[in-house]
Amino acid sequence: MAGDQDMFDAVVMADERFHGEGYREGYEEGSSLGMIEGRRHGTLHGAKVGSEIGCYQGFAFAWRGLLHSCATERDSKKMKVLEALIGMIQKFPYDDPTYDKLHEDLDRIRGKFKQLCSLLNVQPDFKISAEGSGLSF
């Protein structure tokens, strides 16, 4: 029986040693795998937000220029909403996934954009969404 005990001890110790070595190697591998996988997902989500926000921003800037070139009294309300939208976008940290008000602010920006479109008599759907211009996620 003493022989059995020794056998078990030997196996336990061997196990710990090999487990530890395997663990260390695995940890290194896992660390780099995690970075790659995480980055791949992050890029997709970041690009989604960046694309949408950039679109609203480009749209707003362009329209601000267009309205400036032929401003009328009726356009003052449009300008007000335009400036509000531009301001909201400037403040929005579009590249920070840990921003705690991300979805809240994004929804507010979307709402303001829709308001702007209705003021301008523009259909918000055409070509604004990523899908419309050939982008699909």
Next chain:
Amino acid sequence: MSWVQAASLVQGPEEEGDVFDEEADESLLVQREWQSHMQRRVKVKLRGEGGGPLLYRVVSAGAGSCEKEGYRDGIDAGKAVTLQQGFNQGYKEGAEVIINYGQLRGTLSALLSWCHLHDDSSALVSKINNLLDAVGQCEEYVLRHLRSVTSQPHVVDLLDSLQDMDLSHVAPAEEKIDEAKDERFCENNAEFNKNCSKNLSQVDCSSLECCRAQEHERPENPSLTWILEQTASLVKQLGVSIDILQHLKQL
């Protein structure tokens, strides 16, 4: 391995009885501890010597399975640590790179809606639509390239390449410029332009008569630069000040 299944079936009843069995081997306790710790191990049921109670002995499955198990655990642990980190990095890079394309798309959409409202010239409308499709394809290509990159230096190169295309607001990328990577950056730039123009030429071949009608010839590597130039000429055609494109970059 049917005998392994048979072994685990027998396990239950045997455990209950053996704790109070005076004749039981001391080694059984050691074994039980061992079992709860090593559930994934190969177990071989052996008949004890002299017809005694059945003993489980762990066949020394050897370093192989210990290492594999440790390796698996290590991988999970390592991944858990860096997954979020990688996500945050990728998110920032993806957003910063794509936002410029988004701005271009938004600008073209604004021009399109302006056309619809004031001047329903169908030639210009279809031209803008084509440019929008081109931007979309560029965006898609860039995104695919970004996602397939596995090491950080390449992403930096891509950002450098994009910066070379006169995109504004890529301030963060400037800090990353590394002179040692210039050669690779040039290669990436050329490859990017080539691939992007390949995509664009597919778009161009389909009903862009209005474009061909213009004397303006497409440069060697159209890509984003070409789209921007086309947008500028479009603005002039609409009779609008070029200032409205100020936010995009240096045209």
